[in-house]
Amino acid sequence: MRYSMLIAKKEIKSFFDSPAGYVTLAFFLILTGWFFANPLFLIGQADLRTMFNVVPIIYIFFIPAITMGLISKEKSSGTYETLATFPINDSEIVMGKFFASVGIIAFGLLFTFVHLITILILGKNVDFGQFISGYFGLLLLGSVYSAIGIFGSSLSKNQIVSFLISLIIVIFFYLIQQLVIFLPQFLSAFFQYISTGYHFSNLSRGVIDTRDLIYFFSLIYGFLFLSTKIMESRKW
């Protein structure tokens, strides 16, 4: 755990050391700001619902962009060899990278609190529960996509390839819900269950259900486990 935090700190620092990090973050904030401000001014809707619905779509590009270099860069530059010969386990390295990504996402979400404050000032009977569970859902969803991104990053030495792999997996989990209507009854329930959107929609409506939590945590665990195995695969 200590090592994971050390690696997470290093990654977060290097993210904020590069202009690309700020550009990614600014892009995220501009988009979320747009989707908050639009309904607010056009139809006078003082609500975060539109934003909560749009952030998962922004995540599809935003998170693979954050995670693409996390492992692939270490592999391509060879620093992974030094790292792996320190007394650190591969799982600690993977966890460190995961925490870094979740940390950066949390930082991005923190800035969207501006919109929350706006609503608190404008609104009268504000539903706190929904905000809390919505933000919690966004963080969880971000964690799932981060785990997927780290998995993608561990598969290739090339950042672009890593980005594309993560993107495809993330899109799969996002889009699968849109396919449900085309499927026969017995399949649709299954596909609905494995889509991230279905579980996130519960949280964004303010419903915290253990079934959704189990779903999110098992995806996170699964992808981090796979990444660790791939890191260790040099040992097979």
Next chain:
Amino acid sequence: MIQILNLTKDYDSLRAVDQINFNINEGEIIGFLGPNGAGKSTTLKMMTSFLPPTDGNVIVDDLNIYDNSKEIRKLIGYLPESNPLYMEMTVYEYLEFVSKAREIPESKFKSVLKKTIEKTGLASVISKPISTLSKGYKQRVGLAQAIIHDPKIIILDEPTSGLDPNQIVEIRELIKELGKEKTLIISSHILQEVQAVCDRIVIINKGKIVADGSTEELKAGFKGRNRLHINFIGNANIVDEIPEKIPGTKISSLEKKDMSSEVIVEYSSDSDFRPEIYQWIKSTDIILLEMRREHVSLEEVFHSLTLEGGDSNEI
């Protein structure tokens, strides 16, 4: 201190390291010599637990790489071949990161850092980003990384490759300095390098150890390669009678030039035929211009062992 037992590594069908065995004693400086692709780096990677062996074991004190990988990694400081560094960090940030990864307590970090940058001469660049440093300085940073936790064993994979001659001298001095108190393993494909700094040389070729010993032992054990160069004026064909007159010698080459000729006579290194050859020259009417014995260089030993598909029985 370190025992390498039957260490073997296969990459798919290619056998990179083939059942090598050797021991390293505490405080020794070992030169691990071989042409590119001989299996040096692979062996070192297995010793540092980066790659698992296909077969065999590495034992450090009472620890082995299967059950005690983490403990062994704590004892070792390792500089990989390509000297990978986090280019966006400053030297200070990097060494701070390494010292944390190496579990150096925060209270000791200042003194450890001071000692390390003193040894490696990094004081003037400590706050610069690594990406802006010259190759020689980058190599020093890599070395600092390998020694910061004061390991008992230091493994350096081609520590001077790609440096200019002055930087090579500097890095060698540094390595010699380190070797005074540590067990040091250096790999190289350059003979002079290991000759300059190592007590003992292990030559590896095609995944097998073909020679193991001190510089002197390697030279001494190398038989049949003493050469006498004789430069003379006169009938060149007369030299053909040398092997008949002096048993044990052999003409290895004869070169006829306009004015003079040069013949190379070979004989085994445990005998000296110079007096007999001189007597023979006196008995003929050729005019001797030069006679010199060629000392077998370690270079030649290395060449013959690695290029001619060396045979370990010969040594």
